[in-house]
Amino acid sequence: xxxxxxxxxxxxxxxxxxxxxxxxxxxxxxxxxxxxxxxxxxxxxxxxxxxxxxxxxxxxxxxxxxxxxxxxxxxxxxxxxxxxxxxxxxxxxxxxxxxxxxxxxxxxxxxxxxxxxxxxxxxxxxxxxxxxxxxxxxxxxxxxxxxxxxxxxxxxxxxxx
Amino acid sequence: xxxxxxxxxxxxxxxxxxxxxxxxxxxxxxxxxxxxxxxxxxxxxxxxxxxxxxxxxxxxxxxxxxxxxxxxxxxxxxxxxxxxxxxxxxxxxxxxxxxxxxxxxxxxxxxxxxxxxxxxxxxxxxxxxxxxxxxxxxxxxxxxxxxxxxxxxxxxxxxxx
DNA sequence: CGGCATCCTTAGGGATACTG
DNA sequence: CAGTATCCCTAAGGATGCCG
Numbered sequence: 001x002x003x004x005x006x007x008x009x010x011x012x013x014x015x016x017x018x019x020x021x022x023x024x025x026x027x028x029x030x031x032x033x034x035x036x037x038x039x040x041x042x043x044x045x046x047x048x049x050x051x052x053x054x055x056x057x058x059x060x061x062x063x064x065x066x067x068x069x070x071x072x073x074x075x076x077x078x079x080x081x082x083x084x085x086x087x088x089x090x091x092x093x094x095x096x097x098x099x100x101x102x103x104x105x106x107x108x109x110x111x112x113x114x115x116x117x118x119x120x121x122x123x124x125x126x127x128x129x130x131x132x133x134x135x136x137x138x139x140x141x142x143x144x145x146x147x148x149x150x151x152x153x154x155x156x157x158x159x160x161x
Numbered sequence: 162x163x164x165x166x167x168x169x170x171x172x173x174x175x176x177x178x179x180x181x182x183x184x185x186x187x188x189x190x191x192x193x194x195x196x197x198x199x200x201x202x203x204x205x206x207x208x209x210x211x212x213x214x215x216x217x218x219x220x221x222x223x224x225x226x227x228x229x230x231x232x233x234x235x236x237x238x239x240x241x242x243x244x245x246x247x248x249x250x251x252x253x254x255x256x257x258x259x260x261x262x263x264x265x266x267x268x269x270x271x272x273x274x275x276x277x278x279x280x281x282x283x284x285x286x287x288x289x290x291x292x293x294x295x296x297x298x299x300x301x302x303x304x305x306x307x308x309x310x311x312x313x314x315x316x317x318x319x320x321x322x
Numbered sequence: 323c324g325g326c327a328t329c330c331t332t333a334g335g336g337a338t339a340c341t342g
Numbered sequence: 343c344a345g346t347a348t349c350c351c352t353a354a355g356g357a358t359g360c361c362g
Contacts, residue, residue: 015279017268018196018261019189024272027354028180028187035179039310044324054356059325084323092271097305098293099267100179102259107178110253111185116314118176123297124307131298132259136284136291144258146285149200153277188334205344215336220345245343 015154024068025096029053029061031103034089037071038097042086062087070096102132176315185229186257190214190222192264195250198232199258203247223248231257263293 025031032051041047048058065071070093077083101121108117121130134142186192193212202208209219226232231254238244262282269278282291295303 015274016193016196017265017273017278017280019193019268020272021264021268022189022192026189026192028183029355031183031187032177032180035177038305038308048324055325056327056357057355060354082323094305095270096263096267097308098263098295099260101295102257102263102293103182104178106257106260107180107182109256111181112178113176113315115176117178118313118315119178120311120313122309122311123299123301123303124309126297126299126301127309128297128299128301130295130303130308132263132293133296134259134262134291135294135296136287136289138284138287138289140284140287140289142284142291144199144255147199147258147291148283148285148288150281150283152279152281154274154279190335216345217337217347218335221334 024070025099029057030065031100033058033061033065034070034093034096035100037087037089037093038100042088043084044087047087065093069093098132101130105131185231186260190218191226192261194219194222194226195231195254195257196261198248198250198254199261203249204245205248208248226254230254259293262291266292 025034029051032053033047036047036050041050044055044058044062047062048055051058053061062071066073066087069090071087072090073085073087075083076086104117104119104121122128123130134144134147136142186195190212193214194208197208197211202211205216205219205223208223209216212219214222223232227234227248230251232248233251234246234248236244237247265278265280265282283289284291295305295308297303
């Protein structure tokens with residue numbers, strides 16, 4: 001237990017889930033491509049133009065997203081046309097939606113255009129606006145300043161060795 | 162209304178809250194510095210070593226975070242020592258915590274070390290684990306695939322012109 | 323339409339050394 | 343301890359052109 005604090009820095013550096021998540025989705029164009037995918041975009045050209053990146057960059061990032069399992073490439077065919085591929089979110093990718101919603105609502109609050117947000121996210125069942133909120137397993141709403149940080153299993157196990 | 166779809170791409174490109182948010186916090190080291198700030202880190206050296214970046218980079222990013230209003234620099238003094246500055250989260254910065262929590266839980270699920278997460282986030286009041294969840298204004302829990310995307314005020318106003 | 327190859331520019335970031 | 347200055351390397355990304 002004595003080394004816990006001494007090792008903390010090194011551990012968090014190499015073993016932080018946020019850092020690991022950022023290794024996958026830590027750059028702008030990747031997140032924007034996922035935004036598009038979550039909004040229903042499926043075709044290569046649409047991704048490139050809507051995100052505002054060049055085709056080579058779109059190709060590289062999409063390929064990486066497929067390799068990382070966030071997008072799935074699958075064939076489809078419009079009637080009378082030849083088969084093409086489209087990119088759709090996997091489960092792994094869809095679970096990043098809360099990140100996107102949280103980012104969007106921060107942007108709406110702190111970096112919005114004067115005219116207001118260009119998009120509203122609504123609950124499909126009832127039409128009410130959707131937000132990302134913090135909630136504890138006990139069912140309470142949690143504010144950002146009500147968090148405690150505790151050592152998790154990874155850190156405790158490492159310390160035991 | 163006819164131009165709405167034609168303009169949509171250009172609008173989303175320049176006027177998306179996610180893109181604007183990413184203009185501020187869209188890179189790895191910035192997010193990791195905010196992670197540290199939200200965990201209670203306040204001093205320059207601690208930021209650099211815990212995030213695992215060099216001092217010049219830490220200096221540049223911290224300065225930018227202060228300029229963007231996410232961190233505040235304020236003087237403090239340990240008893241018997243000279244005055245120093247520390248970096249603390251502003252409200253604007255603290256409101257990014259849901260993004261960090263959402264990223265962390267994605268990383269815990271999809272990119273964790275075999276030993277498990279190194280940190281647990283608990284509700285200060287009751288000790289239960291904290292998660293980022295989606296909820297609509299009507300009070301319903303919302304799944305990532307239950308979202309509707311509707312044009313917001315910014316897009317509608319632009320179209321009216 | 324859905325890409326890949328090539329070339330070039332810029333931004334991010336490490337190492338080292340130095341200052342208040 | 344809290345940075346700044348300098349140098350250098352690498353990754354991200356735009357532009358253009360070509361290919362199935």
